[in-house]
Amino acid sequence: MALKRRIGVFVCHCGGNISDHVDVQQVVDGVTGEPGVAVARTHMFTCSDSSQQEMIDQIVEEKLDGLVVASCSPKLHMFTFRGMAERAGLNPYQYVHVNLREQCSWAHTDDKRGATEKGIHLVRAGIAKCALTRPLTALRVETQPRALVIGAGIGGMRAALALGDMGLTVYLVEREEAAGGWARQAGRMGPEDQNGPDVAAGLLERIVQHDTIMLYTNAELTEKSGSIGDFNVKVRVGPTDVVDLNVGAIVVATGFDTYQPAEGEYGWGLDGVIDLAQFRQMLAEGRLERDGKPLRDIAFVYCVGSRQSKSESCPEPNTYCSRYCCTAGTFAATTLHALETELDQTVNQYHLYRDIRTYGHLEMVYEQARREGAIFLRWEPEQPPVVTQADGRLQVKAVDTLAGGDALEIGADLVVLVTGMRPRENDQLNSLLKIPESKDGFYNEIHIKLRPVETVIDGVFIAGTSQGPKTLAESVASSLAAVAKTGGLLMKGYVDLEPLIARVDTDKCTWCDECLKACPYGAIEKTVCGDKEVALVIASVCKGEGGCVPVCPHDAIDIEGFRDDQIRAMIDASLKEATL
């Protein structure tokens, strides 16, 4: 079969990035006689428009049916040359990329002869692989115009509304009795002083009136099957009812939990030591007193449960910054100041912080808090504030790095711990969706910058604080990003998937279920073929990751594009001596 192939080999100078350390002409000479090679030549820049046009012309003129480009990393230009192959009428999966820069010239700048020999080996391996390629087509999957949104906090509700407005059917599932999430008990929220419960109620009203959004409260996802574009899920509603839903995509907006301080952590457990949520409640109720006595001094301790270091008392630290607490704390300061004015009462505010991270325009909140007389004291983690109780009053001892010297003493009627965010405990959901988690326990996106709401599970998107600490504004922004991805997927009606996936040889397969156990994506199912049970790869779920291949005792599985015969041919080709 190999003899019939007509393969074109194009070796790139990459300016001098490759040709300075690898003699590209010798590489071309070294592979010219390889079986199947019809054309071999060099280009100054294979990625340039003119070079691409020349290669397309050669593919057409020479009637090539295979293509090898030896240039930079496939991360940079694999898709460039796949596209080029397609424009030349060649199947893009019959193109093979050889990395002659990162894996050869840049690695061996001190040995041109050796690098050139290695280059010949690498390109020969590429040619051998190319000779065994076959035309493949992308998998096209139809998508159902319905979406499931899990979690009806502000982020989830906002996502549901936006998807509904696109004309999609939306099922919004909330575990709690009522929609609204943390905003329902947030009281006044910064930076623009909105009332949390009002914001939640406003969104809920629109959701209830929306024709295409179904809200289930007291509800939980209990089963999930299917794949991108066509998921079947079961949702338990109330204690016993179960509804079956079919959706094309899932948006996970399950939110966060607040950090729960340990007993004794910054005085937690002492009378008068509360957390920010409780303090916001106090502000919402409009009273500044405790046990009938007016409050005169309130100390706030920041970074409680955030930016922790590992220690004996904290074996599993939250090393991240919770992002929202500095703004929430300083905004509470301004709300407190407004209430003081209203009640004609003076309260001294002491804010004990590590670094104030009221980034962007949130800086104004901090600025306002300072100008209104709140005192900010900066502590270092080596000398954290110590909260004690003496003579019926709380006392905070802290080393202020701005004042220097020894610890200062602050008398306080109330100590507010500005607590951070924790990932939500969602064991059942996690076992169903299998979204990877970061080491902090929040859901992981594919790429923090470029693919911020997609997960490795196709068709499942993450939104808001399920992904990590965020302010409400950031949470909504990320929800709407997830909406854009969901809408893009579902409105088009279909999705094309990579065909480089696992393939089962049903003759060899005996269904031992080893592959099922090895697959992290749940892409293997048992099926009946003729008179025996065999493994079936769900094409839309398989990622071509290959974990199933080595565990198969009968060699019954291959990954398309990386088949065993291809790999063997590559090894053989590389072992052939290169003579310069």
Added chain:
Amino acid sequence: MASKVDLQIAAKTRKLGSGDLDKCYHCGICTATCPLSANGVSFPRKVLRNLQLGLKDRLMASPEPWLCYYCGDCSESCPQGAEPGETVMAARRFLTSLYDWTGLSFKLYTSKAWEFGAVIGLGLLVVLAFVIFHGPMVTELTPEGGVQLNSFAPVHVIETFDIVMGGFLALFLLSNVFRMFLHVMGDDRKKIPLKYYFSEIMTLPIHFATQRRWKDCEDPGLWKRHMVLVFGYVTMFVMIVGFLPWFQTEKIHPFWHPQRLLGYLATAALLYVTGYMIVGRIKKSRLIHKFSHSTDWLFLILLFLTSLTGILLHLFRVNGFPMSTYVTYVIHMAILVPMLMIEVPFGKWSHLAYRPLAIYLHKVKQKAAAVK
């Protein structure tokens, strides 16, 4: 013992003319700008922090406020408009009031009623004393053509009063100075051997006489004018309080006689500098004159008027105008006496003792630390 945070202090210093302490966010640009701030004695930011948090014990122990000569560069560079220069000025007023055990200082600084009441009250007492106790008003001139001043105000009587007043000033000022010493040295007082106090003793007269640290400020003009003022002030103070019988004579010396020449030079110095400062404060032409506490005005006006009445008195006397001489003498005394009584132990002029002492004690501490 841990220092207590006390936010009431900031309210007090606000009354003493500090900038808005809430504006300071401790970027430290003021300290970076200050040519006098150094390792170990870093200011103005640290002074502002101590005021913000009301760390009274630390403030009383720190020499920093006295190491600043208020060139105003820090206020100019402050990105928040927190006026660090004027705030350190207020810190000096606050310290002056803390060192003063009578409590009069704080009242005089913060209450205009007390301030002007004290000046006018003391002035009226002086006038009243002259009305009752003055000697004969002789219109007959001396053979040289001058006024017989010593019959109206016998120099030995005035000298006795001078000595009593000098003792009064010394008593209050020195007791406050001692309190400053106790606070600044704190626990170190028992640890530092006496020999270091002796080895550094020259710091006191040198800095008292020259204020030479000030030279390192950006604009040495301020220091030069202050030197002129000090020359005039000290010359006059010494001649009046130490050598009155030599200074207040009926004899008209020749122009080049030291008595007249020194008197003219000192008067010219005082009139020039106080006049310059008054104009500066009216026009607010310099940054350091942007803010004028009522006590800033009072001392300038009193000193200017004292000098003016002094020179007028002299001119009337040597040119033979008896009644004008006597009346001017009374007015001169009615301004001079309250000025000294208020400013030297309780007000602005106490800095003539506090500044050199702060530098001296700082050096003693440094020396002890270096040896250790």
